[in-house]
Amino acid sequence: MSDQDDIILSELNDEELVEQMFDDLYDGLKEEIEEGVEILLERGWTPYRVLTEALVGGMTVVGRDFRDGILFVPEVLLAANAMKGGMAILKPLLAETGAPRVGKMVIGTVKGDIHDIGKNLVSMMMEGAGFEVVDLGINNAVEKYLEALETEKPDILGMSALLTTTMPYMKTVIDTMVEQGIRDDYIVLVGGAPLNEEFGRAIGADAYCRDAAVAVDTAKAFVARKHNQMNA
């Protein structure tokens, strides 16, 4: 047997438990994460504290190593899946307790593009960072994006494309937003393998995000800036 059996989560103190949950998120161990969340709640932690200190904290480590080329898509999917297990427990409790909202994002892959791996990673990491995410799926025409902006009133619009044949469609969406005079109401983030920073600038996005971890950091920075402006 492995030494896996040697760790009994309920016997760890809070600090050790959170550290162990970082490990378990990193290793994509869903059941262990669910157990850890339950233990912290039993010990009187607020759902918001469990989310931010244990889950978001752990996913930040995963995101950093993904950004640095240490972890790749399979490991991140496993980690996100483990986090989802914990989130399923926390979500109803967070709603009840009226925890603060980090921000909201509408995200989708553009028309003609079926790829959703990168977009799903961004969704998961954004949720992992405490954002509310509305996922429009793949193959979204401009009307679909506009409708979602209208009904969901997000802070951020995220668009993804994996093909050189579909990436110009992002500009179609942004141009339409400009025409309708709503471009500046949203933070527009774009991403996908064939894109780069210069492309993002050229089509009028607020930022290009190289990967899911960068997307989270960028989203946080822009939302903070937006809130500051509103309070100024």
Added chain:
Amino acid sequence: MVRDMTNALSRLLETRDWLMADGATGTNLFNMGLSSGDAPEMWNVEHPEKIKALYAGAVDAGSDLFLTNSFGGNASRLKLHGAEGRVRELNRIAAELGREVADAAGRPVIVAGSVGPTGEIMAPMGSLTHELAVEMFHEQAEGLKEGGADVLWVETISAVEEYKAAAEAAKLAGMAWCGTMSFDTAGRTMMGITSADLAKVIDKLDHPPLAFGANCGVGAADLLRTVLGFAATGSQTPIIAKGNAGIPKYHDGHIHYDGTPSLMGDYAVLARDCGATIIGGCCGTTPEHLRAMKEALETRPRGDRPTLDEIAAKLGGFSSTSDGTDGDGPERRKSRRRG
């Protein structure tokens, strides 16, 4: 490995020590008026003359091999355009048009039936099972075979599971195949596969490819680092290098890759020095780039295997410091459970 000499590509590889493949499909179709978001495969039926012009562009520039316009021609991808019932037809026509152009070339030109990824994540991480992936690739392979493709050309793959499914489909269709992966994430594929990993995978396949390698990815320099990685494994299977012509830039509603024909000429010669046998371009590579590559390959002598510094000096730097094959990459977090 006993090479199957009934195949046109095997015969060509027997007589030549390098072959030039083609360039981009998407970039060139855009230049002909394809709209963003539309399925390029529909043009096989709607604009066959443009698809033949695409193929002829490569052949006239000196390519020994070109890929059919069928990259997204599997059921999963075509479903997006409501055309999942037309897999066989669209692939057959893609290859038939290719056959016409190749047979009129007056020299041996290989029609390689392009097979791109499904776009889905395979089980157990995702929902696409091995059986279903094999079935989708097999359906596409039968269409390409029917249309007269000489080989299947599996490209831009990121997961080993998908690469293996395509190999099995090629076997079921009774076709020789070549297969490349896209190394676009810190020198590895999106799924974390290194160049050395891929070389190991093909050695264990029950229906191995005639040639293997890398396509697309980041830029020409990264792609050659990957080729050096293949060569370092000592693999006896011919290596394919199909790199992008620089990186994409956006100009007046068009995507333009910043790699010049002259840079791609340098890339082609360096690719050969790195150990590649089949050399072509990927996104952004136009017939003009191909002509420069052909001229460089024909007129410049072979050189020693270049170092990473020499590659960077000629083609620009790399996207990451390590590609995961040198043991110098950053390490994983230590965890108590894993020890």
